[in-house]
Amino acid sequence: MEVAVERPTPVKEEKRADAKPEMAAIGSALPIVFESFPSTQSDAGIKQEQRTLEAARAEMGEVREENERLKTMLSRIVSQYQSLHTRFLDVVKVHEQAAKAKLPVAPAPAPAADVDDPDDLVSLSLGTRSNGARRKGHERSSSSSGTAETTADEGQLSLGLGIARGCGLSADDDKASGASAAPVLNLSSDSSSAGDTAKPAQDADACPPGTARKSPSAGEGADDEVQQQAKKARVSVRVKCNTPTMPDGCQWRKYGQKISKGNPCPRAYYRCTVAPHCPVRKQVQRCAEDTTILISTYEGQHNHQLPPAATAMASTTSAAAAMLTSGSTSSSPASLAHGHHLPLAAAGLLGPNTMVSTAASCPTITLDLTTPAAPHSLMHPSPYGAAAAGYESKAVPAAWSSGYLAYGAAPPSYYGKSSPALGHLFGGGLVGGSSRPEQLYGAQTYLQRTSSLGGGHGAVAPAVTDTLAKAITSDPSFQTALVAAITSVMGRGGGAAAQK
DNA sequence: CGAGTTTGACCTGCGC
DNA sequence: GCGCAGGTCAAACTCG
Numbered sequence: 001m002e003v004a005v006e007r008p009t010p011v012k013e014e015k016r017a018d019a020k021p022e023m024a025a026i027g028s029a030l031p032i033v034f035e036s037f038p039s040t041q042s043d044a045g046i047k048q049e050q051r052t053l054e055a056a057r058a059e060m061g062e063v064r065e066e067n068e069r070l071k072t073m074l075s076r077i078v079s080q081y082q083s084l085h086t087r088f089l090d091v092v093k094v095h096e097q098a099a100k101a102k103l104p105v106a107p108a109p110a111p112a113a114d115v116d117d118p119d120d121l122v123s124l125s126l127g128t129r130s131n132g133a134r135r136k137g138h139e140r141s142s143s144s145s146g147t148a149e150t151t152a153d154e155g156q157l158s159l160g161l162g163i164a165r166g167c168g169l170s171a172d173d174d175k176a177s178g179a180s181a182a183p184v185l186n187l188s189s190d191s192s193s194a195g196d197t198a199k200p201a202q203d204a205d206a207c208p209p210g211t212a213r214k215s216p217s218a219g220e221g222a223d224d225e226v227q228q229q230a231k232k233a234r235v236s237v238r239v240k241c242n243t244p245t246m247p248d249g250c251q252w253r254k255y256g257q258k259i260s261k262g263n264p265c266p267r268a269y270y271r272c273t274v275a276p277h278c279p280v281r282k283q284v285q286r287c288a289e290d291t292t293i294l295i296s297t298y299e300g301q302h303n304h305q306l307p308p309a310a311t312a313m314a315s316t317t318s319a320a321a322a323m324l325t326s327g328s329t330s331s332s333p334a335s336l337a338h339g340h341h342l343p344l345a346a347a348g349l350l351g352p353n354t355m356v357s358t359a360a361s362c363p364t365i366t367l368d369l370t371t372p373a374a375p376h377s378l379m380h381p382s383p384y385g386a387a388a389a390g391y392e393s394k395a396v397p398a399a400w401s402s403g404y405l406a407y408g409a410a411p412p413s414y415y416g417k418s419s420p421a422l423g424h425l426f427g428g429g430l431v432g433g434s435s436r437p438e439q440l441y442g443a444q445t446y447l448q449r450t451s452s453l454g455g456g457h458g459a460v461a462p463a464v465t466d467t468l469a470k471a472i473t474s475d476p477s478f479q480t481a482l483v484a485a486i487t488s489v490m491g492r493g494g495g496a497a498a499q500k
Numbered sequence: 501c502g503a504g505t506t507t508g509a510c511c512t513g514c515g516c
Numbered sequence: 517g518c519g520c521a522g523g524t525c526a527a528a529c530t531c532g
Contacts, residue, residue, distance in 0.1 A: 253503090253504065253505085254504075254505060254506085255505090255524070255525080255526095256506090256507085256523070256524055256525080257505090257506075257507075258521090258522070258523070258524095260521080260522070261520090261521065261522090267522090267523095269523070269524075273504095283523095
């Protein structure tokens with residue numbers, strides 16, 4: 001993690017008296033060789049250059065410090081996740097044993113009660129689904145109490161990721177969670193019936209595009225419902241962009257264009273061409289009200305490894321999609337029927353510009369990135385009581401937003417540099433050596449809050465970990481938010497590692 | 501010449 | 517059943 005140093009002009013090294021002591025120390029430690037300044041230059045010019053130098057040096061010092069803190073933070077997040085995961089598995093085992101002792105046949109849980117019921121737990125399994133068919137959750141719940149292995153096979157929720165391969169937690173965590181007996185999280189769609197599943201993801205992988213629209217046989221529909229749900233889940237991104245399409249790092253081939261009702265701007269249809277039969281498609285359409293706003297809607301999961309730049313986008317959209325599918329299971333169908341902000345959004349987890357809609361045949365999550373996430377949006381009172389826990393969860397939308405906003409401004413190679421996970425999480429601007437204020441914003445706000453809430457320098461007390469564990473194990477929405485955050489981080493790290 | 505784009509036709513789902 | 521709208525196909529076209 002190195003910060004690129006670029007000096008506009010060589011000036012004589014001289015510490016400024018008004019510079020912060022720590023910044024001056026850091027700046028003086030930098031391996032910069034200063035040349036003697038031409039004597040013909042005026043004193044005013046020299047002072048101006050020195051001011052510029054000191055400002056740049058201070059900025060570099062800050063960036064370097066924050067880079068170090070981010071490194072520490074990432075390792076802490078990973079270790080905390082592992083510890084929480086272990087504890088979660090313990091809780092799940094206890095819960096299952098208690099359920100076995102009480103009820104031989106578990107009744108199907110009411111979806112509306114999921115959010116507030118601390119006993120309803122979901123697996124924090126990260127990684128991609130295997131190609132094998134997964135049974136619906138309620139099938140398992142209607143069956144008699146099975147062994148732990150049976151439960152893991154049939155009821156495990158795997159959050160779909162856009163990164164088909166290369167997700168850092170994929171294999172290990174699938175095994176870890178697969179070995180546990182996780183209660184069922186019903187992924188049944190609130191808006192799509194079994195008959196409305198004309199696009200099985202795996203079929204699309206194996207068959208030519210033309211056959212993907214064929215209706216599946218009656219037997220396949222039930223088995224693939226979870227995957228179909230994941231595929232049909234869409235992530236729509238609104239971003240200000242002057243180019244015809246948003247540069248998301250993936251290769252797309254346009255296969256159609258249509259004028260849709262209510263919008264004079266044509267909607268373009270693109271297919272991912274990185275892999276021959278990649279099922280991922282996207283629709284691009286300009287906003288009718290503001291033609292500078294580009295609305296890109298992504299659908300499906302990549303069946304191939306993605307370039308680093310595309311991984312950043314895919315992991316973010318997939319995290320949103322995961323939150324969408326997960327969130328739809330923990331909200332009442334009635335409230336979901338008309339498109340609304342999920343409890344996550346209400347709690348500030350999705351940010352003010354995120355909209356979840358399930359009114360259409362395909363549930364869609366819209367990330368409105370036309371305006372940066374407002375700082376005050378991260379300051380809402382924590383719905384979980386503990387300030388630290390609330391703070392940690394609120395880092396999720398900030399990371400998303402800054403990641404997206406920086407995404408459009410950064411070249412694809414931007415994300416291939418050191419510490420790509422954090423680069424994605426915080427928009428890449430920090431670790432990539434850029435000092436663009438808008439790119440630094442997300443990380444700085446994050447760190448500022450870390451300092452204020454975590455006791456300075458990002459130190460997290462053990463009590464915070466306990467609070468996090470309680471919050472995560474007691475609220476499915478929080479679990480989903482954490483999954484999204486970790487998915488985003490690990491997806492980037494794993495994707496970049498797989499590139500090597 | 502191959503890859504990508506354009507564009508009219510066709511298919512499918514949905515509401516009336 | 518009919519019409520509409522969204523989505524997709526595929527032949528024609530363009531471009532490097």
